[in-house]
Amino acid sequence: MQKPNSEVSGVTNHEDADSRPKVRRIKWDRIAPYLFVSPFIISFLVFSLYPFISAVIMSFQQVNGFSDVKWIGLANYQQLFKDGDFYAALWNVVRYGFWTILILIPLPMLLAYIMNQKGIPFKGFFRSVYFVPVLTSSVIAGLIFKYAFSGEKSGVFNELLHVFGAGPLDWLNGSHTAMFALVVIAVWRWLGVNMIYFLSGLQGISPELYESASMDGANSFQKFWYVTIPMLKPITIYVLTISIMAGFSLFNESYVYWGAQSPNNVGTTLVTLIYKAAFSQGNFGYSCTLGVALFVIVVVVNAVQTKAMGLFKDEA
Amino acid sequence: MESIKTQNRLKTTLSVLLMVFLAILVMVPFYFMIVSSFKDVSVIFANGINVNIDFSKMNFDNYKSLWTNQNGIYWSWYKNSLVITVVETVLVLVFTSMVGYGLAQYDFKGRKFIFALVLVMMMVPPSILLLPLYKLVTQLGLMDSYAGVILPYVVPASSIFFFRQFCMGLSREFAESARIDGCGEFRIFWQIYVPLMKPAFGAMTILTTMNAWNDFLWPLVVMKSTENFVIPAGLMSAMTPYGNNYKLLFAGSVMSIVPILIVFVLNQKQFIEGLTVGGVKG
DSSP states (O other), X not given: OHHXXXXXXXXXXXXXXXXXXXXXXXXXXXXXXXXXXXXXXXXXXXXXXXXXXXXXXXXXXXXXXTTOEEEOTTHHHHHHHHOHHHHHHHHHHHHHHHHHHHHHTHHHHHHHHHHXXXXXXXXXXXXXXXXXXXXXXHHHXXXXXXXXXXXXXXXXXXXXXXXXXXXXXXGGGSHHHHHHHHHHHHHHHHHHHHHHHHHHHHHTSOHHHHHHHHHTTOOXXXXXXXXXXXXXXXHHHHHHHHHHHHHHTOOHHHXXXXXXXXXXXXTOOHXXXXXXXXXXXXXXXXXXXXXXXXXXXXXXXXXXXXXXXXXXXXXX | OHHHHHHHHHHHHHHHHHHHHHHHHHHHHXXXXXXXXXXXXXHHHHHOSXXXXXXXXXXXXXXXXXXXXXXXXXXXXXXXXXXXXXXXXXXXXXXXXXXXXXXXXXXXXXXXXHHHHHHHHHHSOGGXXXXXXXXXXXXXXXXXXXXXXXXXXXXXXXXXXXXXXXXXXXXXXXXXXXXXXXXXXXXXXXXXXXXXXXXXXXXXXXXXXXXXXXXXHHHHHXXXXXXXXXXXXXHHHTEETTEEOHHHHHHHHHHXXXXXXXXXXXXXXXXXXXXXXXXXXX
């Protein structure tokens, strides 16, 4: 008696078991991806979108403490366009971007090319050594370099100049030398990281390309110019993008060298201005205006860059 | 044949010489930092930091002062940095690996839009929201607290992007066959894909640890009381217009690099491999 019974119930159970989880499973399939991405959505809404909207609103206000708010229309934006500090900061960021890109793309690329040759000993060791600076906080790097760039005769860089019979210079008070002091930290910290990016790119280039180039009679330089550089283009674009963005977010090094106010704005950055307006001057509305301006600038730069890359793609 | 061999050897020698030269340049700032941390403050005060070493005037006084200066306030900065870094790193890894996995392994409505948002967020410097975030954190009553420092940055777009790129390279077949076996969606992620994502976790652990440990501007804004500072902000506060606390500055700087160096040395292979897998491709 039991056996057929259990068989019958077994069949129905089986059907049940088959259909019920199926319904549940389809539902889960639909919901699961949203659960997985929910941390981003929540964080985006609360910590990006909401503050962004409130920044845009505050940029049209005069805010003295968060409860004392007055609508002032476009006055903050009018102030922005007349603000000499803003143009100085923008110019500094552009110069900084220019120099870091000019140095931090070719130099690491060449270094990676050299390290990727056959028969180079201790590759792993050198790779790690070049990488260590980026582990150091930019604040601590800034502290050390600040002393090295001291205007005193005994400062490290002035001693170095003395060897060549030059100097001493008041490094952190002159426009060009101040930019040099900022760029030096960037080069020191990012050389190794960019080199690792290029090294990985090089390792992805098929040796056959070099072999066929050799068969066509190309020398080392021609191989580097016509094979290596074009093959590294995607990585170069990536490094270019992060370098440009690093310029726009520059703050720490400048703050360590000069605080919120550098002499004649030699080292003022856009983020310095945002910080200064908010926390030194208590001008919250204007700080938000600067933030919105920086956002617009970054969007425009990105659009231009994407367009330019698109054009290059058509050529290729 | 002989000449080609000599030529190659010359090339290798020149390359190595250049590499050694650059390695020395890269290490020079560390040399100054470490040497200065053992120098007597009077020597630094008189000569600034420089190349000279006078062993008779070197000692551990600066390091000892880390415990005595303002009742060892340096170590409460250290503790703050440690707690913030560990908590932030764990949360970032959990959340962004989930999001990256979700974006890579499922087809769902809105997926493209969300990924586009992630890309946009990667491009936007976080500092543009400095003031509104400050306002929000004040309203939430999180000023001067760990939560205020950590919460706004636990789901960074760059880390999502990294995990997403990595997961795009993983087959969906594992998940499909696990589903047929009746395995739940979260278990598929946790038991099958998380182990496969191990190299990505390695790279992101160091990168996030590094960023959190070295973060300066946001903790500077959130943390109001001196004993709640993180290390970089604390060391900055040792530099005042009335003279600098060199003891704290140099010994404190050296000590602050130690933990991150340990994490790097322990994971460097995984890190460098992971960095190049997810960071660049796609």
